[in-house]
Amino acid sequence: MVAGLSVVRNDNPLSPAACPRLIVKVGSALLVAPDGTIRRDWLATLVADIAAAHAAGQQVAIVSSGAIALGARRLKLPKGGRASLEDAQAAAATGQIALSQAWSDLLASHDLVAAQMLLTLDDLEDRRRYLNASATLDRLLSLRVVPVINENDSVATAEIRFGDNDRLAARVGQAAGAQGVLLLSDIDGLYTANPQRDPEARFVERVERIDAAIFAMADGGTASGMGSGGMISKLQAAQIANSAGTTLAIASGHHDHALSRFIETGHGTVFLPERAKRARKAWLAGRLRVTGSIQVDAGAAAALAKGKSLLPAGATEVSGIFQRGDVIDVLGPDGRALARGLAEYDAADAARIVGQRSDRLAAILGYAPRAALIHCDHMVLL
Structure with a gap:
């Protein structure tokens, strides 16, 4: 037969419906x-x-x-x-x-x-x-x-x-x-x-x-x-x-x-x-060294709790020396660690775009920016 994926086992966890x-x-x-x-x-x-x-x-x-x-x-x-x-x-x-x-x-x-x-x-x-x-x-x-x-x-x-x-x-x-x-x-x-x-x-x-x-x-x-x-x-x-x-x-x-x-x-x-x-x-939460942090406002903290990525507009301060891909903490307005993730920017560039809207990033950085400071796929809530 020529495969047409006429699925018999609808409970198969690797079928197209269950596994995008x-x-x-x-x-x-x-x-x-x-x-x-x-x-x-x-x-x-x-x-x-x-x-x-x-x-x-x-x-x-x-x-x-x-x-x-x-x-x-x-x-x-x-x-x-x-x-x-x-x-x-x-x-x-x-x-x-x-x-x-x-x-x-x-x-x-x-x-x-x-x-x-x-x-x-x-x-x-x-x-x-x-x-x-x-x-x-x-x-x-x-x-x-x-x-x-x-x-x-x-x-x-x-x-x-x-x-x-x-x-x-x-x-x-x-x-x-x-x-x-x-x-x-x-x-x-x-x-x-x-x-x-x-x-x-x-x-x-x-x-x-x-x-x-x-x-x-x-x-x-x-x-x-x-x-x-x-x-x-x-x-x-x-x-x-x-x-x-x-x-x-x-x-x-x-x-x-x-x-x-x-x-x-x-x-x-x-x-x-x-x-x-x-x-x-899980490995983000407990096993990797943290090299810096980004503090966020209350609105960004609420968005993170809903599973959203950290955007520059919600950030208020960058601390530490880190490079893209390093593990950093996300701190709430009170300084408490809310999340941990992989930085999408080096610390210097992250500091330049803190508080900025997404449509301003290219002009500030001089290159095509990444959408988030930390993407939700690479972040875990603490």
Whole structure:
């Protein structure tokens, strides 16, 4: 069948109706054949699913493995390009072109525009770079573009890499403000034991808490030997996603139309966040160093309490030395901390626009301004 997302499982948390923004991760074993070529016919069915989800109003970003495997074949490198770091970097640089072209061509056949983003660990760990990545993802998705994302393996080293695209997909989900992450895998989900070794292993449909007992069900291997992840990396990805208030699911990608099949049948393992979206901002409240503050008037304080962003017009004073992306406090008229968030401006520029209307900012700063001093997506109330 050609996927039209005729949804049977209306309760599926990753369906277009329940999940306006979705991250789909595609593993190397699904996308690349054993001979090192792209499984283009299979990929075409997945792209048809993405186009159907797009038509249903869902915004979709793709985290795609496969560059190293593709490049290794073109360069005739041993061990799938993973014999050394240098080989992996060379294979990634070569294979990424072919990978991006395949996605772009197939998406274009459905009148969808593709965009490429290559990220390293530092891009999502450093707060300023995280903000830039988040803003780029948000803008691309709002423009109805389909971002195709991969780790930048051509420059990443052991110290600055995710190591697998499962965890990258979870981090991208956080940066994109996605409600769901789907890991299409060479296994259909989590089992109580490795089903290839234990015939009595039972399938796990829902996980509401990831603890030591859940990790005990997993092992670190991959069925294909082609990728870098395994069930443990998928559980770690689920932890990252759930801590951000995002639902994560693992489903088999071996079938044609893998996305629509999961949406329609719900067959896979779904990891549900314990505290929904509140957990997504928990790290702001307690774990990051505060480098400055912005005091606000009573009107701005009331707007913040309703979930609004902090606009320059409501600010009264800037204190401290901080840069865009640093964590700062928002103080009420009485000096009490009301909120904490990531600064959208350096301290010097923030001080220049305190109390100013939005239509004055460009003239004051001399460049196109950002709408908020702190955006509500990057702020938590205290």
